[in-house]
Amino acid sequence: MSLSRAKSRKRQRLYLASLAVLAAAGAAALGLTAFRDSVVFFFSPTELAEQSPMSPDRRLRIGGLVEEGSLQKLADGKTVTFTVTDMQHDVQVAYTGILPDLFREGQGVVAEGHMNPKGQFVASEVLAKHDENYMPREVADALKKSGHWEEIEAQNAKNMRN
Amino acid sequence: MIAETGHFALILLMMLAFCQAILFSPLGIVFRRGSLGLRNTAHLQTAGGVSSLDTGGQHGFWHHFSSALLTPGAVRISPGASLSPMPLWPLPVLICLLALGAQASQIYSFVTSDFTLAMVAQYSHSSTPLMYRIAAAISPDCGATLLWVTLTSSAAILFLIQNAIFKKAENPQAIVSVMGLVVGLLAASVLIDGTPFARLAAPPLDGQGFDPQSQDILDLFYSPALYAGLSGLSVIFAATIAALPRAALHRAWAEMLRPWTLISWTLLGAAMAISAYRAYSQQSWGNWWYWDASENAVLLPWLLATAFLHCLAVLEKTEALKPWTALLALSAFGAGWFGTFLSRSDLLGPLPAALRSSGDNAVLLVGFCVLFAGAYYLFARVAGQLRENADFTLVSRESAMFINSVMLAVAAAIVLIGTVYPLFLRWLGGTIITVGPPFFVQALMPVTLAMLLLMGLSPTLRWRVDGAASVGRRMKLALILSIIVTLFVWMRHIDAPSLPLLGIGLAAWVVTAALGDLWEKLWRHRDHGESKYRNIQLLGPRYLGMSLAHIGMALLIAGGSASSIWEEQSVLSARTGQSIEIGPYNLQYEGVSLLPGENFATRKAKFIVYRNAQPVTELYPEVRYYPIRGVETKESAIWHGRDGDLHVSIGDRAEDSGRIVDVRFLPMMPWVWAGMLLILLGGIINVLTRMILLFKKNGVSAP
Numbered sequence: 001m002s003l004s005r006a007k008s009r010k011r012q013r014l015y016l017a018s019l020a021v022l023a024a025a026g027a028a029a030l031g032l033t034a035f036r037d038s039v040v041f042f043f044s045p046t047e048l049a050e051q052s053p054m055s056p057d058r059r060l061r062i063g064g065l066v067e068e069g070s071l072q073k074l075a076d077g078k079t080v081t082f083t084v085t086d087m088q089h090d091v092q093v094a095y096t097g098i099l100p101d102l103f104r105e106g107q108g109v110v111a112e113g114h115m116n117p118k119g120q121f122v123a124s125e126v127l128a129k130h131d132e133n134y135m136p137r138e139v140a141d142a143l144k145k146s147g148h149w150e151e152i153e154a155q156n157a158k159n160m161r162n
Numbered sequence: 163m164i165a166e167t168g169h170f171a172l173i174l175l176m177m178l179a180f181c182q183a184i185l186f187s188p189l190g191i192v193f194r195r196g197s198l199g200l201r202n203t204a205h206l207q208t209a210g211g212v213s214s215l216d217t218g219g220q221h222g223f224w225h226h227f228s229s230a231l232l233t234p235g236a237v238r239i240s241p242g243a244s245l246s247p248m249p250l251w252p253l254p255v256l257i258c259l260l261a262l263g264a265q266a267s268q269i270y271s272f273v274t275s276d277f278t279l280a281m282v283a284q285y286s287h288s289s290t291p292l293m294y295r296i297a298a299a300i301s302p303d304c305g306a307t308l309l310w311v312t313l314t315s316s317a318a319i320l321f322l323i324q325n326a327i328f329k330k331a332e333n334p335q336a337i338v339s340v341m342g343l344v345v346g347l348l349a350a351s352v353l354i355d356g357t358p359f360a361r362l363a364a365p366p367l368d369g370q371g372f373d374p375q376s377q378d379i380l381d382l383f384y385s386p387a388l389y390a391g392l393s394g395l396s397v398i399f400a401a402t403i404a405a406l407p408r409a410a411l412h413r414a415w416a417e418m419l420r421p422w423t424l425i426s427w428t429l430l431g432a433a434m435a436i437s438a439y440r441a442y443s444q445q446s447w448g449n450w451w452y453w454d455a456s457e458n459a460v461l462l463p464w465l466l467a468t469a470f471l472h473c474l475a476v477l478e479k480t481e482a483l484k485p486w487t488a489l490l491a492l493s494a495f496g497a498g499w500f501g502t503f504l505s506r507s508d509l510l511g512p513l514p515a516a517l518r519s520s521g522d523n524a525v526l527l528v529g530f531c532v533l534f535a536g537a538y539y540l541f542a543r544v545a546g547q548l549r550e551n552a553d554f555t556l557v558s559r560e561s562a563m564f565i566n567s568v569m570l571a572v573a574a575a576i577v578l579i580g581t582v583y584p585l586f587l588r589w590l591g592g593t594i595i596t597v598g599p600p601f602f603v604q605a606l607m608p609v610t611l612a613m614l615l616l617m618g619l620s621p622t623l624r625w626r627v628d629g630a631a632s633v634g635r636r637m638k639l640a641l642i643l644s645i646i647v648t649l650f651v652w653m654r655h656i657d658a659p660s661l662p663l664l665g666i667g668l669a670a671w672v673v674t675a676a677l678g679d680l681w682e683k684l685w686r687h688r689d690h691g692e693s694k695y696r697n698i699q700l701l702g703p704r705y706l707g708m709s710l711a712h713i714g715m716a717l718l719i720a721g722g723s724a725s726s727i728w729e730e731q732s733v734l735s736a737r738t739g740q741s742i743e744i745g746p747y748n749l750q751y752e753g754v755s756l757l758p759g760e761n762f763a764t765r766k767a768k769f770i771v772y773r774n775a776q777p778v779t780e781l782y783p784e785v786r787y788y789p790i791r792g793v794e795t796k797e798s799a800i801w802h803g804r805d806g807d808l809h810v811s812i813g814d815r816a817e818d819s820g821r822i823v824d825v826r827f828l829p830m831m832p833w834v835w836a837g838m839l840l841i842l843l844g845g846i847i848n849v850l851t852r853m854i855l856l857f858k859k860n861g862v863s864a865p
């Protein structure tokens with residue numbers, strides 16, 4: 001009696017363990033699919049120029065510096081356009097809505113959205129949730145790649161001292 | 163001078179904390195015997211608790227040696243040696259006083275605006291209001307770590323008090339030792355990674371000001387709640403390390419840790435709720451959770467603490483799931499520590515070289531590696547020997563709670579991977595990817611739905627053994643009701659996406675199941691000749707807290723799902739007097755006025771909100787300009803209506819001389835906030851009633 005009970009208990013625990021493993025594996029599989037579907041790649045303006053034309057269906061992130069003097073407000077009152085640059089290539093970005101607090105010309109910016117057929121980047125989100133002196137990592141990397149990081153950094157340091 | 167005193171106190175504290183770690187450990191016993199001039203320290207004997215771990219005689223010496231290392235309390239000095247046990251109180255109390263002193267001196271320098279200190283100059287300004295000067299002292303990295311040190315050393319004192327009253331801990335010596343190690347490592351991190359007491363050679367006339375984005379009453383409580391939660395987890399961690407070598411994870415251990423678990427779980431939840439509400443009210447796009455690293459750093463330990471909370475309940479009831487519970491206890495604190503490191507290291511975004519003064523948190527990382535490599539090594543060694551009498555069947559509350567805790571751990575793993583994988587890829591020099599909200603939502607939603615399914619089910623299951631048929635009978639009503647709700651919502655919004663819809667349905671399932679169970683317990687049970695009120699009392703705080711938290715979670719999921727489907731938004735350039743329609747509301751824009759604030763200037767817009775032509779309220783979204791940092795912040799105005807949130811923010815002046823206005827209506831969003839409050843309330847009720855019951859002599863004891 002007790003032996004069979006012990007056996008059945010063992011079997012029950014085996015079921016439980018396999019259920020847990022199954023749940024974990026299922027979740028992992030779902031996670032991986034989600035990864036494939038929803039990972040957004042980051043492009044610097046140079047990489048974007050190399051890979052154009054980009055499909056308008058593809059969601060992507062771009063980043064760089066907002067070019068000085070490029071911010072324009074369109075006549076409809078709510079759309080703005082600005083140019084994002086890594087000092088080698090530029091891309092024009094259009095965004096409808098309120099720009100984040102730390103958005104400024106000459107500063108780093110990351111935008112998420114898609115390319116339209118005209119070669120303009122239509123941003124659905126402009127990200128600048130960070131300290132005002134902080135450069136988004138992607139932007140810093142993009143600037144390093146384009147070889148203009150040192151001068152930007154020197155300029156930033158100068159701005160900070162002022 | 164004050165700051166130097168604080169700095170000195172911190173250095174002294176660190177050394178004392180490491181001394182505490184050594185003296186209360188078995189090494190300390192060896193050490194003390196040596197220093198007392200007693201020869202032959204090898205004949206330490208281990209107490210009975212360990213002998214059960216003895217698996218064979220081959221490696222007897224090593225086994226004895228390591229178990230002496232691992233089990234401080236179990237080491238018994240052989241008869242004849244006159245070595246009194248270390249007194250528990252003096253060292254921790256001294257350390258706590260030193261920590262409080264260091265913290266006080268640091269806050270004092272902020273309050274008096276001593277700009278010769280680098281940290282004060284960087285984060286404060288003479289015009290910063292007093293409240294935010296204190297916040298500036300405790301919220302940036304090094305200040306926050308100092309706060310963490312203070313709270314952890316205070317938690318050690320609270321543990322000693324608990325231990326003095328209830329005497330639940332078997333070897334408090336070991337717990338005190340591990341706490342000493344944690345405090346010492348954190349203090350070392352404060353001192354080396356970037357001390358808040360460093361002076362400037364050429365102090366500026368005034369500081370650079372407090373981060374305007376955090377200038378808010380709610381934000382004041384974020385750091386204290388987060389780090390108090392983490393300190394609570396460190397006590398749990400220490401108690402687990404102390405109990406593991408003796409395999410003493412039993413009922414008394416669980417009872418001792420219960421208040422710690424509940425309190426730190428509630429505090430971490432509060433920190434998350436604060437950051438969610440702040441993000442919601444500060445960004446113009448009405449989003450309340452971004453899945454960014456600093457948010458995930460709190461979510462990770464919270465998920466694991468939730469899993470631990472449930473397993474602890476199982477362990478307390480039936481002494482089952484011991485290894486899994488121990489693993490969760492270690493991992494919860496580990497996730498908290500790692501998350502803190504991750505959110506403040508420059509892995510997520512390098513600071514320009516001009517700002518890179520706060521170091522790279524190397525000590526925090528090294529401390530993490532040392533502490534948790536040791537902890538997991540210990541766990542791997544002893545986990546196999548944890549005996550448990552797990553006589554529960556597949557259909558029982560234990561197994562439901564176990565599966566649910568596995569799901570929570572899997573959710574934590576997904577969050578961790580989503581946070582770390584892009585860093586890893588970038589570190590390899592590969593492509594830069596972003597793992598944003600779409601990934602987390604898509605990957606976590608199925609896990610969350612499965613958890614909701616079990617969450618409705620498990621409170622109604624019986625312990626140890628239950629029959630599938632009887633479960634079906636009990637849950638019939640809840641099942642039917644939740645299907646009706648899902649169908650109803652689906653019929654009204656036929657094109658709604660399926661996952662959020664399922665979320666709403668399962669939330670209905672959890673709520674109906676919880677309410678049904680409550681009804682069953684209150685009215686179907688015999689009232690023992692007394693009033694029904696007595697039945698409520700008999701349910702006990704644990705049941706009430708659990709039901710509230712479960713219902714809260716369901717509301718949160720339902721509200722989040724619904725607002726994501728049915729959000730309405732309109733961005734326009736508004737002129738004074740213009741009226742804007744959104745959802746059931748009608749807003750009239752009354753223009754912007756420029757007003758002075760405490761340390762900012764604000765452009766405050768006025769909107770009169772109408773519903774069915776009746777004025778409901780007035781909203782004042784702002785754009786603030788902080789001249790010290792030269793930064794603008796936007797403060798949205800939110801009206802929590804009965805069927806949704808009205809979220810209004812303003813931007814710049816538009817080209818056609820109107821003002822950009824972003825208006826959103828987020829249906830059922832109040833459910834999210836109500837859900838968060840209910841979850842917190844569940845935790846608070848559980849803790850408070852427990853305390854009241856303890857001190858009330860003739861009270862009803864918790865069942």
